[in-house]
Amino acid sequence: MFSTMITYFPNSKVFRLDTRTTSYAFFADPNGFLLHLHYGARVSDGDALVALARREQRPSFQPQPAGVPWPFSRDTAPQEISGVNTGDYRVPGLSIRWDDGSLAADLRYVSHEIRPGAPDMGDLPGAFAGDDKDVETLDILARDAARGASFHLLYTVFPATDVIVRSVRIENTTDSPFTIERVASAQLDLRRDGLHLLQLPGAWVRERHAERLPLGGGIHTMRSVRGATGHSMNNAFALLSSDATESQGDAWGFVLCYSGNFRADVDTDPFGSTRAVTGIAPDTFSWKLAPGESFQAPEVFLAYSAEGVGGMSRRFHDFMRGHLIDQKWAKAPRPALVNCWEAAYFNFNAEKILAIARDAASLGAEMIVVDDGWFGRRDNDKVSMGDWFENSAKVGDMADLVRGVHDLGIKFGLWFEPEMIGEDSEIFRAHPDWVMCIPGRDRSIGRYQYLLDFTRPEIVDAVVDTVAGLASRAGIDYLKYDMNRNHTEAFAAALPPERQGEAAHRFILGVYRFHRLLLERCPGLLVEGCSGGGGRFDAGMLRYTPQIWCSDDSDAVERTRIQGGTSIFYPCSTMGAHVSACPNHQVGRITPFETRATVALAGTFGYELDTTKLSDEDRALVPKQIADFHRYHPLTLAGDHYRLSNTWSDNAVDAWMFVAKNRSSGLLSVVRRRAVPNGNDVVLRLRGLDPAARYEVGELGVWSGDTLMGAGIPVPVPCHDAASMRLPIRRA
Ligand code: GLA
Numbered sequence: 001m002f003s004t005m006i007t008y009f010p011n012s013k014v015f016r017l018d019t020r021t022t023s024y025a026f027f028a029d030p031n032g033f034l035l036h037l038h039y040g041a042r043v044s045d046g047d048a049l050v051a052l053a054r055r056e057q058r059p060s061f062q063p064q065p066a067g068v069p070w071p072f073s074r075d076t077a078p079q080e081i082s083g084v085n086t087g088d089y090r091v092p093g094l095s096i097r098w099d100d101g102s103l104a105a106d107l108r109y110v111s112h113e114i115r116p117g118a119p120d121m122g123d124l125p126g127a128f129a130g131d132d133k134d135v136e137t138l139d140i141l142a143r144d145a146a147r148g149a150s151f152h153l154l155y156t157v158f159p160a161t162d163v164i165v166r167s168v169r170i171e172n173t174t175d176s177p178f179t180i181e182r183v184a185s186a187q188l189d190l191r192r193d194g195l196h197l198l199q200l201p202g203a204w205v206r207e208r209h210a211e212r213l214p215l216g217g218g219i220h221t222m223r224s225v226r227g228a229t230g231h232s233m234n235n236a237f238a239l240l241s242s243d244a245t246e247s248q249g250d251a252w253g254f255v256l257c258y259s260g261n262f263r264a265d266v267d268t269d270p271f272g273s274t275r276a277v278t279g280i281a282p283d284t285f286s287w288k289l290a291p292g293e294s295f296q297a298p299e300v301f302l303a304y305s306a307e308g309v310g311g312m313s314r315r316f317h318d319f320m321r322g323h324l325i326d327q328k329w330a331k332a333p334r335p336a337l338v339n340c341w342e343a344a345y346f347n348f349n350a351e352k353i354l355a356i357a358r359d360a361a362s363l364g365a366e367m368i369v370v371d372d373g374w375f376g377r378r379d380n381d382k383v384s385m386g387d388w389f390e391n392s393a394k395v396g397d398m399a400d401l402v403r404g405v406h407d408l409g410i411k412f413g414l415w416f417e418p419e420m421i422g423e424d425s426e427i428f429r430a431h432p433d434w435v436m437c438i439p440g441r442d443r444s445i446g447r448y449q450y451l452l453d454f455t456r457p458e459i460v461d462a463v464v465d466t467v468a469g470l471a472s473r474a475g476i477d478y479l480k481y482d483m484n485r486n487h488t489e490a491f492a493a494a495l496p497p498e499r500q501g502e503a504a505h506r507f508i509l510g511v512y513r514f515h516r517l518l519l520e521r522c523p524g525l526l527v528e529g530c531s532g533g534g535g536r537f538d539a540g541m542l543r544y545t546p547q548i549w550c551s552d553d554s555d556a557v558e559r560t561r562i563q564g565g566t567s568i569f570y571p572c573s574t575m576g577a578h579v580s581a582c583p584n585h586q587v588g589r590i591t592p593f594e595t596r597a598t599v600a601l602a603g604t605f606g607y608e609l610d611t612t613k614l615s616d617e618d619r620a621l622v623p624k625q626i627a628d629f630h631r632y633h634p635l636t637l638a639g640d641h642y643r644l645s646n647t648w649s650d651n652a653v654d655a656w657m658f659v660a661k662n663r664s665s666g667l668l669s670v671v672r673r674r675a676v677p678n679g680n681d682v683v684l685r686l687r688g689l690d691p692a693a694r695y696e697v698g699e700l701g702v703w704s705g706d707t708l709m710g711a712g713i714p715v716p717v718p719c720h721d722a723a724s725m726r727l728p729i730r731r732a
Contacts, residue, residue: 004018005017005018005019005134005135005136005157005159006018006114006136006138006155006157007046008112008114009046009047011047012027012046012047012049012050013027013028013029013109014026014027014037014046014047014049014050015027015112015138015140015155016043016046016049017138017155017157017164018042018157018159019042019157019158019159019160019161019162019163019164020042020159020160020161020162021041021042021162021305021306022039022040022041022042022162022164022303022304022305023038023039023040023041023042023043024038024039024155024164024302025037025038025039025043025049025052026080027049027050027053028109029053031065031067031068031072031108032107032108032109032110032142032145033074033077033079033107033108033109034079034080034081034107034109034140034142034153035053035077035078035079035080036053036078036079036080036188036189036190037049037050037052037053037078038052039188039190039252039302039304040250040252040304040306041304041306052191053077053078055071055073055076055077055078055271056071056271057070057071058071058073058076058271062074062075062076062087063075063087064087065086065087065106073087074086074087074088075087075088075089075090076269076271076273078189078190078191078273079093079187079189080140080153080187080189081093081094081107081142081151081153081168081184081186081187082094082187083095083096083104083105083106083107083144084103084104084105084182085102085103085104085105086104086105086106090267090269090275091219091265091267091275091277092105092182092184092277093168093182093183093184093186093187093277093279094107094151094168094180094182094183094184095180095181095182095282096144096149096178096179096180096181097178097179097181097286098147098176098178099176099177099178103181104146105144106144106145106146107142107143107144107145107151108142108143108144108145109140109141109142110141110142110143110150111141112138112139112140112141113138113139113141114136114137114138114139115136115137115139116129116133116135116136116137117129117135117136117137118135118137118156118165118323119137119139119154119156119167121167121296121298121299122296123296123509123512123513124257124258124296124298124299124509124512124540125257125258125298125324125512125539125540125541125543125544126165126167126257126299126543127156127158127163127165127257127299127301127319127323127324128323128324129158129323130322130323130327132158132160132322132323134159134160135156135157135158135159135323136156136157137154137155137156137157138154138155138156138157139152139153139154140152140153140154140155143173147174147178148173148174149170149171149172149173149174149178150170150171150172150173151168151169151170151171152168152169152170152171153166153168154166154167154168154169158319158323160318160322161303161315161318161319161322161323162303162304162305162315162319163301163302163303163315163316163319163323164301164302164303165257165299165300165301165302166185166186166299166300166302167185167186167296167297167298167299167300168183168184168185168186168279168297169294169295169296169297170183170289170294170295170297171293171294172289172290172291172292172293172294173291174291175291176291177288177289177290177291178288178289179286179287179288179289179498179501180285180286180287180289180295181282181285181286182279182282182285183279183280183287183295183297184277184278184279184297185256185258185278185279185280185297185298185299185300186254186277186278186279186300186302187275187276187277188252188254188275188276188277188302189273189274189275190239190252190273190274190275190276191272191273192239192241192272192273192274193215193268193269193272193273193274194214194215194242195214195215195239195240195241195242195268195274196212196213196214196215196239196240196241196242196244197212197213197214197215197220197237197238197239197240197266198210198211198212198237198238198239198240198251198309198568198648199211199213199222199233199234199237200233200234200236200237200565200566200568200569201222201232201233201234202231202232202233202234202534202562202565203231203232204231204532204533204535204552205533205551205552205553205558205586206231206551206553206558206562207231207234207533207534207535207537207550207551207553207562207565207566208234208534208537208562208565208566209561209562209565210561210564210565210568210647210648211648212240212646212648214242215239215266215268215274216268217268217269217270218267218268219265219266219267219268220265220266221263221264221265222235222237222263222264222265223261223262223263223264223281223283224261224262224263224281225261225281225283225284225504226261226486226487227260227261227451227486227487227490227504227507227508228259228260228261228483228486228487228508228531228535228536229258229259229260229262229535229536229537229538229540230486230535230536231532231533231534231535234537234538234569235255235256235258235262235264235278235538236253236254236255236256236538236539236568236569236570237253237254237264237266237278238251238252238253238254238309238312238568238569239251239252239254239266239274239276240252240308240309244308244309245308245309245646246308246309246310246642246643246644246645246646247307247308247310247311247687248306248307248308249306249308250304250305250306251304251305251307251308251309251311251312252276252302252303252304252312253301253302253303253304253305253312253313253315253316253569254276254278254300254301254302255300255301255303255316255539255569256278256279256298256299256300256301256538256539256540257298257299257300257301257324257538257539257540257543258279258280258298258508258538258539258540259508259511259512259536259538259540259541260280260281260504260505260507260508260540261280261281261283261284261285261504261505262278262279262280262281263278263279263280263281263282263283264276264277264278264279265277265278278300279297279298279300280297280298280505281504284490284501284504285501285502285504285505286501286502287501287502287505288498288499288501288502298540301316301319301320301539303315303316303319309568309643309647310642310643310687312568313567313568313569313641313643314640314641316569316570316571317567317570317571317572317640317641320539320542320570320571320574321571321573321637321638324539324542324543325542325543325546325571325574326519326543326544326546329526329546329547330546330573330637331573331637331638332637333630333633333634333637334526334547334604334605334633335365335366335367335410335411335478336364336365336366336367336605336606336607336626336629336630337365337366337367337368337369337411337413337478337578337605337606337607338356338357338360338365338367338368338369338606338607338608338609338611339369339371339413339480339578339606339607339608340353340356340368340369340370340371340610341369341371341372341415341608342554342580342581342585342608342609343356343581343608343609343610343613344356344373344610345372345373346372346373346378346379346380346381347373347379348370348373348394349394349395350394350395350396350400350401350404353368353370353395353401353405354401354404354405355612356368356610356611356612357404357405357408357410358408359611359612360410360607360611361408361409361410363611363619363622363623363626364622364623364626364627365410365606365607365611365622365626366410366411367410367411367412367413367477367478367606368405368410368411368412368413369412369413369414369415369478369480369606370395370401370412370413370414370415371415371480372415372417372482373391373394374390374391374394374395374398374414374415375387375388375389375390375391376389376391376425376426377391378391379394381447381448382422382424382448383422383424383425383448384422384424384425384426385417385420385421385422385425385448385449386417386420386421386422386425386426386427386428386449386452386463387425387426387427388416388418388463388466388467388470389466389470390470398414398470398473398474398476399473399474399475401474402474402475402476403475406475411477411478412474412475412476412477412478413476413477413478413479413480413526413528414470414471414474414476414478414479414480415479415480415482416467416479416480416481416482417481417482417483417484418452418463418464418467418481418514419451419452419454419483419511419514420449420450420451420452420483420484420485421434421435421449421450421451421452422448422449422450423445423448423450424448433493434452434453434456434459435450435451435452435453436450436451436452436453436454436455436487436489436490436491436493436503436507437450437489437491438489438491439491439493441489443488443489444488444489446484446485446486446488447484447485449484449485451485451487451507453491453492453493453494453507454506454507454510454511454514455492455493455494455495455502455503455506455507455510456492456493456494456510457510457513459510460510460513460514460517461517463514464514464517464518464521467479467518468517468518468521468522471518471521471522471525472521472522476525477524477525477526478525478526478527478528479518479522479525479526479527479528480527480528480530480549481515481527481528481529481530481545482530482531482532483530483531483532483535483536484531484532485532487504487507490503490504490507491503492506492507508540512540512544515527515544515545516544519544526546526547527544527545527546528545528547528548528549528576528604529541529542529544529545529547529548529549530548530549530576532552533549533550533551533552533553534548534549534550534551534552534562534566536548537550537566537570539569539570542570542574546574547573547574547575547576547603547604548574548575548576549576550562550563550566550575550576550577550603552586553586553587554578554579554580554584554585554586554608555580555584555586555587555589555591556584556591556595556596556598556599556600556671556722556724557589557591557671557673557674557721557722558586558587558589559577559599559600560599560654560671560673561647561650561654563575563577563599563602563603564643564645564647564654564656565647567602567641567643567647567656568647571641572602572603572636572641572658573603573604573636573637573638574603574604575602575603575604576603576604576606577599577600577601577602577603577604577605577606578600578605578606578607578608579593579596579597579600579605579606579607579608579609579625580596580607580608580609581608581609581610581613582596589722590722591721591722592722592723592724593617593618593621594621594625594724595671595722595723595724597621597625597628598669598671598724598725598726599669599671599724601625601628601629601632601636601667601669601726602636602656602658602669603636605625605626605629605633607622628726631728632658632667632728634660635658635659635660635665635666635667636658638660638661639658639659639660639661639666640658640659640660640661640688641656641657641658642656642657642658642659642686642687642688643655643656644656644657644684644685644686644687650673651673652672652673652674652675652676652679653670653671653672653673653682653717654670654671654673655668655669655670655671655682655684655715656668656669657669657686657687657688657729659687659688659689659729663688663689663690663693663705663731664730664731665728665729665730665731666688666689666695666728666729667726667727667728667729668684668686668697668698668715668725668726668727668729669724669725669726669727670682670684670715670717670724670725670726670727671717671722671723671724672717672718672719672720672721672722672723672724673721673722674721674722675719675720675721675723676719679719681714682714682715682716682717683712683713683714683715684712684713684715685708685709685710685711685712686708686709686712686713686729687709689705689708689709689729690705690731691704691705691706691709691710692704692705692706693705693731693732694731694732695708695729695730695731695732696729696730696731696732697713697727697728697729698725698726698727698728698729699727700713700715700727702732715727
C-alpha cells in the first residue's frame, strides 16, 4: 500500500520517515550530530530539508564543540537525542557516568540499517508489526565521541496508523563498565513555542482528569516515582498548537510503553524551540553496564495529527488495537460481567456468590467475578495478602465453585494481587526474606502490606506458579490483576551496592515477567489490569492486560471525566467500566440507572453490584442494557471514537460518539453532568459521518451527514442532574 516508509538521502544524510499523513525527518550533519528537521504534516522533499536545521547566530556564551565552527552550538541545535556536560543546557536525553567518574555524552552518527518489521523488545512490552508488511525499522548507530560506547536510536514506522515508535538501546562496546544515569526513550526538539500541554493528572478515584495549559519558558515536568505509573500523573501527554481543538490544529502525542517510574519534561527554550523528553525516571534510576552488556529503554509511541486532539486519539486507538494489545483479545467481544466487590466487599461465601451468579445469568450476564476476600483467612484487608489458596470455610473448593458457575452457562473470574505480601500471612511466615526492604531500615506499610521483591526472578516464578496453578486447577476464565500501594524502600537484595539504582526498573521487569509466564501457562485467560482502580493504566500493561479497571470511582458523572481523559490516548475498548449501586459508594451521588449504563457502555461493560438487590424497575432494564452492550460493543472494539466536548473542561454536558469504520452506524451518547437551571439548548455537531449519506439518529429523525456535522442537531436531553441519552445512528 505504501511505497517507501523510510527513505535515506545519501547526499545530505537525511532520513525521512513517512506515514499515511505525517513525516518525521532528521539528518546526520558533517560532524555526525543527529539533528532534527521536521515532525508534522507529510512532506515530499529530501535533501532540501537540511535547510530547516539552520539556526540564527547567537552570542558566544553558547560554547561550540571542538573543531566545529561557530555559530553551531549544541545548546540551540535541534537534536534527536542530547547528552550532558558538553554544551546543551536543556533537559538531556542521555547522561552517562564513565569509569573515571566523569559525566558526559556526545553522540555521533556512525551507520544505519533499515529492516522490515518491529524490533524485539526482550523483557519489555513493545509494539509488534503483526500482519502489517509495511512496518519498517530504522536503526541508527551512534557512538560516544570519546569512549566509543554504542547507542542505537530505533525508529519503527507504522504507516497505516500514523505512529512512529522510538526507543534507545545502549551497548557497552568499550573495555570498562559505565553507568547509565539517564536514558530517554525519545527526545523531540520541535521548532515551535507558544505550545499548549495536554496532560492527565489525577488521584485515586479521580484519575486522568485532562488538563490543558499554555507552556511558558522553562521546564514542565510530569513524573512518577511511586514504583508504578500511578494515579497522580499518567505517562502519556500531548503538545498542541495553541489553536488546536478536538477536531483541528496540531497535536503531537507521546505515549510511553512502560509501567514503572517515569519522567517526561517539556523544556521551552528562549529561542522558539520546545523539547519534549520522556522515559524512565532518572530520579530513581541508574544502570551499570559491563563490557558486552546492553540496555534497552522502553518504547514511546509518537503520533502527530493536524486534526486536533481527536485525530491524535484515533491514531493511537487504531495503533494500540492493531499493534500493542494481544490480537487474540484486541477486537474480541468481552463478557458482560458482574463483579462482586461493591456487591459484597469481604462479606460473602460460595452460596452468596452462586445466588448472585444465578440471578445475574438469568438477566443475561456472561461472567461473575469474585473479588478480594476469597483466599487465606481474608475477611478484611489486614490478613492473608499473598496466600493464593482458597478460604475453604468461605468458598469451599474453588474448582467446585467455578463448576457451579459454569453450570449456569456463564464464565468465572477471580481477583489476585500478585506483587504483595502481608505480615499476617502464610507466605510471610514461610518467606520473610521475600519482602522488598532495605536491611536495617524501617519498612513502610501500605494497606497492611509490603511489596514482594519482584527484582528476583525466582520470587516472581514462585508466585506465578501458585497463581497459574490455581487458575488452571479451578478452570477460571478471567483474572483481575490488582496492585494496591505505592513503592517504598526499593532495594534489590540480590544485587551489589553499585547496582541498587536498578531496583525500580528490575521490579517492573519482574511484573512483565509475571504476565508473560502467566499467559504462557494459561493462554486462554483474559486478564484485567487494576491498581486501586486506574493507578497503572498505561500502554505497558495493555500489552498483557487487554482491559484495565479504569477507576475505583464508579459514579457515572465522575466517570465521564475519567473515561474522557483516558480516551485521549487509550482505546475505549480497554477501559473497565461498570454500572454500580446508588447512592454511589465513592461520592454518594444518585444517578439514573440508565445513565450509569450509558457511561459504562463506553468501555468494557459490566455491573459492580448485587443484582438480587436491584429494584424491579432497574432489574427490568438489565437485559435491555446487556442487549445494548452486544449491539454497540463492536463499535467500541473496532470503530472510531469522537469526543464532542472538550475533555479538559468540566462542561455541564458531555457527549461522545462511536462510528463504525465504514460509517454505516454509530452511537451518540450524551450525559448532562449537572443541570443548569433554565440553561442553554444542547445542540451537537456530530463527527465522523459520511457527509453525503443520510442517517437516522435515534428518534430524532433522518438527517443528512452534512447537516448533522455542519449544522448540528438539538438533542432533547432532560434538564436534570445526570440525565442522559444514547441514540443509535444508522445509515438510512
Ligand atoms: C482495589 C481495586 C478494587 C477492588 C479492591 C479489593 O481497590 O481497584 O476494584 O478489587 O482493590 O481490595
